[in-house]
Amino acid sequence: MIFRILFVMLLVAGNVDAQRLDTLIKVSPYSLHVKILEGKGTPILFESGGGLDASQWDSIATVLHYQLQTTVITYDRAGFGKSTLDTTNYSILQEIKSLEAALTAFGYKNANFLLVGHSLGGFYNRVFAARHSGQVKGIVLLDPRIPSYEDMASARKYFQTLDRKDFEGGYINLYHLLANMEQTSNYVRQLPLPPGIPILNVMAETGPFLEAKENERFQTAQRNLVHANKNRKLVLAKGSSHNIPNDKPGLVIKLIGNFYRELKL
Incomplete structure (x- = not known):
């Protein structure tokens, strides 16, 4: 499969x-x-996982563009890749507003979208969908983080183990991301996920945490999201770690392509 992708x-x-x-x-x-x-x-429109930038999607987006002949959009979120960070105005809502401004500048203000998000990228998908429910025609979530009180507690517990000085020298962006994670989860938790939007949730076989209890919570939240509406599907990415785009790029391309065609986009 990898040789086929490289050829394409x-x-x-x-x-x-x-x-x-x-x-x-x-x-x-x-x-x-x-x-x-x-x-x-x-x-x-692709949203990267937490701490990652648009390069996560380079090969996947390029192949999907070729196969579907559609527009693919990736970007570095604030503070990552080549994008800048303003710590005084840092919030997921402000990030989405800045993304909206960029899409408007490039002529996509009124466009419809298929959203794809990995891990934390699912939070950004949800905020965008809540603000543009009529334009979002489907969402593909790859082992997504699901906002909840339990997720907030997990974020708070993890952040309390960190020392800011360990993030100096080029990683202050990640520190601010983690420092705001509990608040971010709380904000997204309160946003309604439009029930009319079809969702494909691809769950990794191996969760992102060291503790089995945390991984079970993480996966149960995904199952509950899917079971909440008949227009949502769950697929298990067998043999994959949390970073499904890296571990199973061929599977990701196939699933996104099939979902795009199924929705007749």
């Missing part, structure tokens, strides 16, 4: 240069690094 990427490299956008755009209070491969149909 070589084919794409010779065909999408005229449609490729890779730029830094100022959308107060951040400058966001955005990458767009333009195509037809409903765009796919």
Whole structure:
């Protein structure tokens, strides 16, 4: 499978240069690094996992662009990759507002979207969907974090073990992400997830935590999310760790592609 993906990427490299956008755009209070491969149909908007940047999606987005001939959009969230960080205005709501400003600047203000999010990226998918329920036609969640009181407690407990000085020298962005995690989870928890949006939840076989109890909580929350509505599906990524895009890129491409076609986007 990996050789097939590399072959497709070589084919794409010779065909999408005229449609490729890779730029830094100022959308107060951040400058966001955005990458767009333009195509037809409903765009796919990717959200990376916590602590990761848009490069997480490079191969996956490129292959999906080639296979579906659709627009794919990835970006570095505030403080990661090439995007800047404003600690005085740092919140998930402000991040989404800045993303909205960037999408508007590039002509996607009124576009429909298929959202894809890994881990913490699921929080951002939920906030965007709550604010644009009519434009979000589907969501693919890859081992997503689910907001809850239990998740808030887990975030608080973990942050209490950290020392800020350990994040100096290039990792202060991650510190602020973790420092705000409990508040972020609480904010997202209170947002309604529009029931009319179809969801494909891909759950990793191995959870992200060291404690079995925490992994069971993490997976139970995903199952409960899916069972809450008939238009939601659960798929187990057998043999995968929490980082499904890295462990199973071929599976991710297949599932997103099939879901996109199923929704007739």
